[in-house]
Amino acid sequence: MGTGLVALLWSGDDTDDHAARTTSGAAPDVPLVKDKGSVVRAATVPLARGRGLVADARGRHLTQRLTTDAYKMVAVTWASGRPEVDVRFRNARGWSEWTHLEALTDGPTVGDAESRQATRRGTELLWVGRSDGVQVRTTATTGLDLVLIDPGALAADATATPAASATQGPGAATATTVARTTSAGTTSAAARPNKAPRPPLYDRSVWKPNPDYLNGSPVYTNIIKQVHVHHTASANTYSRADVPAILRGMYRYHTQTLGWFDIGYNFLVDRFGRSWIGRSGGARKRVRGAHTLGFNHNSVGIAVIGNYESRNPTTYAVTAIVRLAAWKLDLDGQHATGRTWMYSKGSDKYPAGRRVALYRIDGHRDTNDTACPGARLYRLLPDIRTRAERRLRYYS
Template identity: 50%
Template sequence: MRISDLALRRRDVARLATGLTAAAGVVAATRTGPAGAVVDGRHRLRRHPDGVDALDLPLGTLPGLARRADGFRTPVVETDRFTALGVTWRRGRGRVRARWRLESGGWTEWRTLPRLTHGPDPRSREGVRARAATDLVWTGPSTAIQVEMSGDQRGPVLALLRPRRRAADRSVGQHRSAAPDLVVARERGEVPMPGLLFRKAWSPNPRLRNGRPRYNERIRQVHVHHTVNSNDYGRADVPAMIRAMYRYHTVNLGWSDIGYNFLVDRFGRLWEGRAGGPRRAVRGAHTLGFNHASVGVAAIGNFESGRVRKPMIRALVRVAAWKLDGAGDPRRTVWVRSEGSDRFRDGRLVELPTIDGHRDTNETACPGGALYRALPMVRRRTARRIREFRRG
């Protein structure tokens, strides 16, 4: 399967609606700055050298906008093919709904887009410049969209993305770390760094980064996430998918880099995410209010109901054991002081699992029910792996 064939599978996606509304609802053919050209009434995504085509469309000034007391609804926006979307805004709160026309035919029902509940530390330079937003939503190949916003959001912008495969995506192995020497690791009594694919394997555009890495004093937790895309992607699709997340996090959200420290795919491959050195305690932007003593690992896929396969579990265990080596028993809980999330106020002392799911710290369903139910097994296997190497 190709990256352009990724399909969204969320239980809250409602029944399909019917056909296209009247032609009067289609956005008029005009030229806009950040949105790029409009040709024959269709907004064109801009082709970028990093392999992610993108369209950033300010919503508040669209022709044909239907304004209401509590917000607005856009007309139907005809576009090139896109496979992921998000909405950002400068400030304010409210609900964002959208529907899109699938390339295979038919419209989705109106769907509430999940609010972004991860990000950089609110008081950091990165956090101050960050925009409020929805999560990046993977739609599958689509060619039109309509958005509805209710609340007091200011400066809303629709981001449409289409990640493309690049030739180098089929040969990522040249950027793989050396296999760990397990004998030496046991002699030293330390958990080895698992084999991983360095950042060069997914070819991020360095110009999109803004700022230098920050580091934590120590690692006490591993936060587990999922990326909510389809689960049947191919090996060569993964670099493009990570590049799309990277562009959304940096260009659209204003973060300094991709938020996750590591990502794990369904084939059991571990990918380096945020820059700063995989062996170091790099501070990520993955778990709002709890980045300061943790590592964030994203499982690539949708695990609200999808099955978590053994290769992914093994990879999660290996990275968790490596990062938590010397931090105590991963089956126990730790007390962590929140730096401010939508669930725990700034300064509150919270007892959390050493290996937890994103839902433990923020108001979200992440990392999905299936993966969350697998976390007790991940904790047990992580503890066993640490003991294995500590014994020598």
């Protein structure tokens, strides 16, 4: 895996104001190790009471303020339970306020091969930008790992272009000839697809995932009946050039830390309205993801990069969801509005075998105990369904 596993040595008392070591030239408390064949660097730090965690006056358990090599993403994992976790980090402006890490309720289907190799649970992976210090506060006393990732930067990150236009490449719909009247009063022929067209997609070769991270092969389902909408519960202030790095970091976390086959989401959408291919196996194909625990089968997972609990998604991102959902549902002749019956494979909201009527385009919170995709994005889902239905009816 190439993970830097750091033995954290504790010395002295810890309080909320414990200062990080700042001795010029001193080695950091947490060094990051570069993965073989990749620009990604990472570290995993075991945390437990008496080894990195100390109780404060309020009964919470904290690490000291740790100095680190430069990193941009942080998460915490555990083997069992569901602890509360907060972090703060140090960047060029100093130490941040505490940020709560949401528990990750994505995951492989219970009982399948991907699930059996996934031995840890964890939080969402938080994008913090370039930072060189971290502190953790938690309700747990044992079994935690702090995960720091620097996804690296490539020159091509700033010049990413989609692999194909809406009417080109795999998955392009067949076309009919439509007569149009020009301004001069003459008629001309224009081709219009017979199904909702594939939107422009940025493929995996653009964000450069390390193929050595993969843990297995794609699994396919027999039909797509649903689209589950997510947010990544991360920062909203990323730049266009940051997005490929965010995907590399998420991919590394899902595969090398959590043990999944590949990145969990089938597609990801950024705040600029760009759509990215996530999980491998073919964008047009019915690839089963690890995005909606208990309901990965017969569905597609689309995650919007950012946190939309108290901030609205951009109109560009919402339009990208509409176009992706219409394309994937129309490939299997499905509508975008209304509900469909689904059987749970086992989630924290519906036990295995429970038959549930779910919207064809729903939010992650409809199937799992989570705030995802955030209140501001969730309330837009009725409009997203209507617009996606209008789009597939127009083309069909």
